[in-house]
Amino acid sequence: MTGTSTVEGRRYALASDEVDDDFWGSAQEAEGFFTPLPDEEGARRVRLAGCLPQGGLLKRVRHVGSRRALAGNAWFELLDGDGVTMGSYFVGEVTVVDVRPSTRGAGLVDLTVTLWCENALPGAEAVWDLVRAGRLDRTGMWHGLAPEDRHAWLSVALWSRGYRHRGKPNARAGRVFTIDGRHIVDKDSFHCAIGEAVNGPGGYFGWNLDALDDCLRGGWGATTPFTLHWDHSAEARTRLAERVSSIDREVVLFDLLLEILEERGVSVVLR
Numbered sequence: 169m170t171g172t173s174t175v176e177g178r179r180y181a182l183a184s185d186e187v188d189d190d191f192w193g194s195a196q197e198a199e200g201f202f203t204p205l206p207d208e209e210g211a212r213r214v215r216l217a218g219c220l221p222q223g224g225l226l227k228r229v230r231h232v233g234s235r236r237a238l239a240g241n242a243w244f245e246l247l248d249g250d251g252v253t254m255g256s257y258f259v260g261e262v263t264v265v266d267v268r269p270s271t272r273g274a275g276l277v278d279l280t281v282t283l284w285c286e287n288a289l290p291g292a293e294a295v296w297d298l299v300r301a302g303r304l305d306r307t308g309m310w311h312g313l314a315p316e317d318r319h320a321w322l323s324v325a326l327w328s329r330g331y332r333h334r335g336k337p338n339a340r341a342g343r344v345f346t347i348d349g350r351h352i353v354d355k356d357s358f359h360c361a362i363g364e365a366v367n368g369p370g371g372y373f374g375w376n377l378d379a380l381d382d383c384l385r386g387g388w389g390a391t392t393p394f395t396l397h398w399d400h401s402a403e404a405r406t407r408l409a410e411r412v413s414s415i416d417r418e419v420v421l422f423d424l425l426l427e428i429l430e431e432r433g434v435s436v437v438l439r
Contacts, residue, residue: 176273177218178247179300184224185241185258192225192242194251195279196272201244202293211261211282218272219279228264229279237264244285248300248331255296255327260284287327291320295370299328304370310360311351318356325363325372326379329388333367339390346397349404355421358408366390377412377428384432392433401438 180198184190196218205212221229228239238261245256266280291313298304310321345365352358359380363373367389374380374388384392398404408422419427429436 178251180216181245181247181253182225182242182259182262183245184239185243187224190223192239193220193222194247195219198244201285202288202290204290211284212288213265213280213282216279216281218270218276220276221279225262225264225279229267229277232264232267238262239264239281242283244283244288246296246300252331254299254331255324257285257288257327287323289316289320289323291317292324295321295324296328299324299332299370304332307364307369308351309369310357310364315354315356318354318360319375321370322356322359322363322372322375325360325370326375328370329367329372332370333389338387339366339394341391341393342395343390344395344397345390346399349398349400349402352404353407355408355410358404358425362396365396377424380425381428381432384429384434393435394433395435395437396429397437397439399439 177196178194179196181194182192184192195216197216199215199217200212201214203212225239228237231237240262241258241260242262243256244259245253248254260283262281262283264279264281268278270276270278272278295304298309310318313321345362347358347361347365352361356375359373359375362380363371365371366373371389373390374383382388383390386392405422408420408425410421411418412421412424414424414427426436
């Protein structure tokens with residue numbers, strides 16, 4: 169974490185992106201952060217319940233309704249039960265628009281701010297809660313998710329990776345990993361499957377084709393060359409029939425995935 173706070177049950181924190189060591193405080197809840205943007209030009213309205221504002225944020229609380237209520241850009245941090253940062257989102261133009269005494273503890277306030285954040289996806293909060301509780305611990309937990317929730321799952325896999333895999337070495341070259349084609353119905357579910365195969369439940373190994381290629385270059389849990397057993401691959405092939413652009417041509421998604429994997433030293437065994 170960037171700073172400290174005495175708020176019990178704190179789950180979120182803010183720290184300035186513009187001034188080093190400027191900790192803005194923590195909060196028990198962040199209502200409205202993981203909601204769809206009102207439109208492409210709209211800012212999120214977030215209620216920080218049980219908040220203890222500090223530093224640059226505290227200075228802006230005194231200026232609600234004026235231009236001086238703009239605190240600036242920050243990192244919005246998600247905390248585990250010990251107050252350790254699990255992951256963070258960049259947020260822009262944090263502005264205090266309302267402050268009220270909180271019923272959650274003496275000296276706390278419910279602080280409403282507006283802010284910009286492109287990457288906080290609806291559905292991600294439930295996945296972060298699993299990480300916080302240590303319950304993202306079984307394979308296949310993503311199988312029943314709706315398409316938009318699978319994408320949110322992948323986002324949390326990416327931004328929590330450093331926290332969840334700290335100190336864990338990459339798998340050595342020559343390993344064999346297995347994915348099950350019965351649960352691969354689109355691009356996101358492929359990324360969920362290979363992330364889990366390489367890095368365990370909720371694991372990350374790319375969430376788009378460029379990111380997959382980056383992961384195959386090393387440093388993301390697996391070292392090439394390795395072998396990938398793709399079980400029930402025929403079922404996956406029928407579903408991954410979308411034609412996608414690749415440089416100056418169009419190719420079927422299933423075939424493009426095989427090309428990317430094999431070009432980076434992965435021996436794919438279709439079963």
